[in-house]
Amino acid sequence: MRIFKFGGASVKDAAGVKNVFDVLQKVGYEEVLLVVSAMGKTTNALELVIKNYFDKSNELFESIQEVKKYHNEILLNLFDDENHEVYFDVKSHFADFEYFIRSNKSPNYNxxxxxxxxxGEIISTTILSHYMNYRNIPTQWxxxxxxxxxxxxxxxxxxxxEITQRNIGKIAKKKSLFITQGFVGSDENGFTTTLGREGSDYTAAIFAYCLNAESVTIWKDVPGVMNADPRYFENATLLNQISYREAIELAFYGASVIHPKTLQPLQKKEIPLFVKSFINPLLPGTSVSKGEDLDPKLPCFIVKKDQLLLSLSSIDFSFIMEENISEIFxxxxxxxxxxxxxxxSAISFSVCIEDKFGNFNELKKILSKKFKVSFNDNVSLYTIRHFDEKAAQMVERNKNVLLRQISRETMQIVTTSESN
Incomplete structure (x- = not known):
């Protein structure tokens, strides 16, 4: 069995859903399991519903209607018959959704x-499954x-x-085109859970592992994995092959390759993962698998913006030792x-950090009691895997370099904005 994962961008509208049908026609759909995300920005829209629910906002009803309107527009552009059963199924899911909002008693945000x-995932997969059947590709939702x-x-x-393996094993010998939801699971009481960051990719890996799949393909709007983000670097190059180990290294430094938790189950059974374009599905894309670390072998650039460079030094010039570092971490x-x-160094300690939750000022007050604190905000952290001096010079050009650190395969450079 092959596992295909389609993200929200691939099913953001009726044209996207039709394109998934076209992709399957070109690459085959026998013994395939589709893992599908919520459509477009639905997750963001549902997060607004949650905010309005907890805020007891008057805009709660309106935010729910926006989600319903968005999906209804997609349905109208996919199905000529307004009495098609897909309308009943989607309406039923929304009824469950609204019933939960009315009846929930739990104050637990998570x-x-x-x-x-x-x-979002339940509704997107319902629509996609019905559309495939409508176009004569039989599916099992x-x-x-x-x-x-x-x-x-x-x-x-x-x-x-253990339980997941046993459950998924039940579909191992069936030859249907299965469609299921990414990102989602359930606990022992049957309540819905979600799998965290990159959860849909992880879902694909879980099914692949439990089914001993032939491969996993993640379909994106790019031709594959590039050696740099084209938004920040000119002449980004497609990587044909990345080893599991190298992909995990790149992800650790912040590359939007594949999350390590997705790669780990695949690596255990040496199941190859392909990143391909849903716009040009017959192109080879990138293979993440056993083999060469990188093909072609060239520097890979990762940039993280809006970082903080925090430097601490001891007030009395004493050494910053293990116990200090342990306390800081x-x-x-x-x-x-x-x-x-x-x-x-002996009397100073620097970290480049990301203040995603806006807690830095509170931390600074605490640290100031024991250390001399200095910092630079809005810095950029560049990581170059398989660096050379030419790559470093390209990153540092017209920038103020605050810190440069080199290990065997990796160079990291902290810079402020380009100088005028």
Whole structure:
């Protein structure tokens, strides 16, 4: 069996849904399982519903109507017959959605988040399944919550592999085109859970692992994985091959390649992962698999904007030792500040961090009691894997370099904005 994952951008409108049909016609759909995300920006729209729900906002009804209107417009552009059963099924899902909002008693934000946001995937897969059947590609829609079982860590659930393997094994010998939801699972009580960052890719990997799949293909609006983000670097080059290890390294430094938790189950069984274009599906794309680290072998550039460079030095010129560093990291963890780079000397310690939750000022007050604190905000962190001096010069051109760190395969450079 082959596993195909289609993200929200691939099914953002009626044209996108029709294109998925065209892709399957070109690459085949026998013994295929489709993992599909919510349509377009539906997850964002449902997050607004959740916000309005907790804020007891007068705009709650309106935000729900926006989600319904968006999906209804897609339905009208896909199905000529307004009495088609897809309308009944989608209406039924929205009825369940609204019933939960009316009847929920839990104040737990993460629990409510998972129950509501998962409707995006449920509805998108319902529409796609009906459309495939409508165009004479028979499909079997399955509810992923009956297959992927997790603990009850809502919004970042851990998979129970033993039960999940047993559940998914039931479809191993069937030859249907299956369509199911990415990102979603359920706990032992049957409540919906979600799998956290890059959850739909992870879903594809879970099914691949449990079915001993031939391959996983992630369909995107780009030709594959590039050696640099074309938004920031000219002449970005397509990578034909990346090893599992190299892909995990790139992801660790912030590349939007594939999340490590997606790669780990695939690596265990050496199941290849392909990143291909849903615009040009017959192009080879990028293979993430056992083999060469990189083909072609050239520098890979990763940039993270809006970082903070924090430097601490001891007030009394004493050494910053292990116990100090342990305390600093504990504080960074408590304040949810993600560390991207570390550098220390005898009496100073520097980290490049991401203040996603706006907690830096609070942390700075605490650190100031024991250390001299200095920082630069709005800095950029460039990571170059398989660097050479030419690559470094290209990154540093017209920038003020605050920090440069080199290891065997990796160079990291912290810069301020381009100088005038």
């Amino acid at each position: 629990f409510v988040y998972d129950q509501i946001v998962s409707f 399955i509810d992923v919550r009956n297959y992927i079982k997790t603990d009850n860590t809502y919004r970042d659930a851990e998979v129970n592999w 504990n504080l960074l963890h408590l304040h949810k500040l993600k560390v991207s780079l570390i550098q220390n």
